[in-house]
Every structure is written in C-alpha cells, then in structure tokens.
Amino acid sequence: MTRSILFDTETTGLDPDQGDRIIEIAALELVNDLRTGSHYHVLINPERDIPPEATRVHGFTLDDLRDKPIFADIADDFLEFIGDSRMIAHNAPFDFKFVNAELKKCGRPVLDYASRAVDTVIMARKKYPGMPASLDALCRRFGIDLSERGTHNALLDCRLLSDVYVELIGGRQRGLGLSGPSQSEGGEAGARQRRRVTGRTPRPMAMPDEGTLARHRAFLDGISNPLWQREK
Template identity: 50%
Template sequence: MREIVLDTETTGLDPRKGDRLIEIGCIELVNRIPTGQEFHRYINPQRTVPAEAEAVHGLSTQFLLDKPLFAEVAEEFLDFIAGDTLVIHNAVFDVGFLNAELERLGQGPPISMSRVVDTLQLARRKHPAGPNSLDALCKRYGIDNSKRVKHGALMDSVLLADVYVELLGERQASLGLGSERAGAGRGRTIAAAAVRGPRPAPLPVRLTEELIAAHRAFVETLGPKALWKRYFAPEDPA
C-alpha cells in the first residue's frame, strides 16, 4: 500500500486573497514504512513574502526569486503523488492551496479530499482534549523534533510520517540502525523490550564486500535525493 505524506508552506493563509504556495515536501510510505523516495521543491510565488509568514518558515522573497514557478514543477509533483492516498495534517489548508495553483494552470481535476487522510482529524478523535499541533503530537509520542526550529515542508512530512504511525497504533519496532530517527523516543519499542543484557561475545560480521557493494548499487538507483543516502559516511563516495 503506497501513501504520500505531504506538507506545504505558503505566503499566507488564504489562496483566494492572493496567497501562494512556496514549498512542497512529500515522502513516500509503502505499508506505512518510508521508502526513501521524496519530492521537495521550493517555488517562486511571483509575489513578496510577508514578514509574518517569513517568521514562521524562514523563506524570504529574495531566497525564492530564482526558484521554479509552480507551472514548472506541477507535472513532476502530480506524477509523484499519482493516484495514491495523501496523508496531511490540517488537510483542508494544503489541499486548498494545491488546488488553487492547479486551477491557475487549468490543470485538473482538482485533488479530491476523498483520497486524503487528515491526521489532525485523526488526532482530534484520539485525543479530544488536545493539543493536536504537530509539535504537540511529537511531544506526546516521544518523537524527536528538536531540529524543527521553523516550519519546513519536508522536515514536517518526515515528522508527520512518525506521528501518523503512532495515531494508527502501528508503531514500528526500532531496527537499531543508529540513525538519528531510529532511536529517538523509542524506549517503548518491541526491540528495546526484548533486550535482556549484553552478549557474552559479539556476533561475527556477516557482511561481505560483495554485499556492501550490492547495497550501495541499490541505493544509487533510488535517485539523488533519496533519504538512505544520508546514512553513508561523509567520506563514502556513494
């Protein structure tokens, strides 16, 4: 089952009053597990970014001047989300902006809310007393959001993917890979609960040079912005 976790940043709150899309971030989930495939673009809104909006996401008019127009990324974006389910926090806001941009291009049909899972609505049903902002849900579920100094579409999508799994009660067991996300806030996982103590002797290394090379070759096929590439050592040419 393929799902797309999606977030946007904008110049303001209402596309009907001239506010525009300035960032789209998406990550792909298959069976609720991130695959490493992502879509991330900054967009030139062809207007100034108000100071109050810049204070939220940190994206200035000057920064966005040389970025592509939505018309230049629309087809790639639509190809990435395809016909799959979209997972969005406060979906009415993001879908409203996306559909406004598509309407400007005369490119339809609009994104239907029938294909959207709104995690804000899920959270309100599960935690009616709130609060149910993304930051509040990260705190509730022990998800490390310390790098979220400002709003950012891609980072918020990564955090929302973890929140989504928690809201569904499908928390994944930690794989102990040593990544920043693998251990963050996962003291309650099945894997952690299964640890009984240190081994008397370490297991022998099972990875051969051939297996390592095959893994690197596979990661290379995932595209230049695949999340898995971030876990290679800096000096690693892969």
C-alpha cells in the same frame, strides 16, 4: 502493498482565494504506512511578495526564492510523484486548498479531497479528544525529537508527521504483520527482518535464575486464600 503520500506546504499566507501562493512543497512516499525513503521536495517562486509575518513562520523571503521555478514548471513532476495515491496531511483542507488552487491556475487536474485526503488533525482529535492536536504537541506526546525544528520546513515537517502518523494508527508494531518472517522466522534472519520493519533491535528475554524463582514461590506462598487456589 498500499502506497500513500504524506505531504506539506509552506505558503505566503493563509488563503489562496486572497492571492496567497505556495513557496515550498514536500512529499514522502509511504508503503504500508512506513517511509520508503523516496521523497519529493521543491522551493517555488511565488510570483508575489512574501509578508513579514509569513517569513517569521517559515524563514523565507522573496530574495531566497527569485531563482526558483514557478509552480507551473513543477506541477507535472509533482503530479507524477503522487500518482493516484491517497494524500496524508496535517490540517489537510489547508494544504489541499493551496495545491488545488495552484493546479487550477496552471491548467492541471485538481486533487479530489473526498476520495484522497487523510487529515491527521482529525485522527488526533478522535484519538485524544480535548487535547492539543498541533504537530509540536503530538511530537511531544509521542516522544518524537523536535530539536531540529525552528522555523517551519516542509520536508522536516513531513518527516515528523510520518512518525506521528505511525503512532496515530497504532504504533510501529503495525508493521510487524501477522505472518511471514517478522512472526514465524527465528534466528538472525528473523531478527534482520524485524529490524528492517521496525527500525529497532529486539530485546532478548532472559529466563529467571533459580534464586528469582524461589523468591517468587515464597511470595506466592505468603498470599492468603489466593484466587488461583479457590474451587471453581
């Protein structure tokens, strides 16, 4: 079993070195690259003003967050949730820099980027060179519903990114594996397992009727010098 954490932050600005702070953090647990339903989500009082241009991105004002905990109050809960799992984020350097700045500020150990970070922006650019790699663009590419996305929201963005991530690593068929009930077990038990892993009901495959087979034979008979009848 491989556990990883997909996470996202919203902030007061673009650079913690200039005093910007986290105002929202969300994280989803993935096991074998699929969501388990376990998540962490908290709004945070940034202990400073929120510029209007930042509010236009995520929709939060300081009045919305005055009664929320400061980062130091939630740091231990966050660290407990993520454990030592690898950390997946869209534009991971941005989120890691902010989280580490907050952890350092409250005297907690920082996250090691080199050993833990997985950046879905880099993954997307490798898979689709020259194409847009924003979260919105990737959702549109993979047909992922964006109707709930207005202003940025860390928890919703995590859920969207988890669907994008699955597509970037090869699609939902990855979860089927090469053994066990998803491949070898038939009947309703196998169907239940496939629905659990993929979230989709397998489509039944009907055998062609005799009329369809006859039309196919007639079509093949009409092909001049077909490849499959040539001598090797």
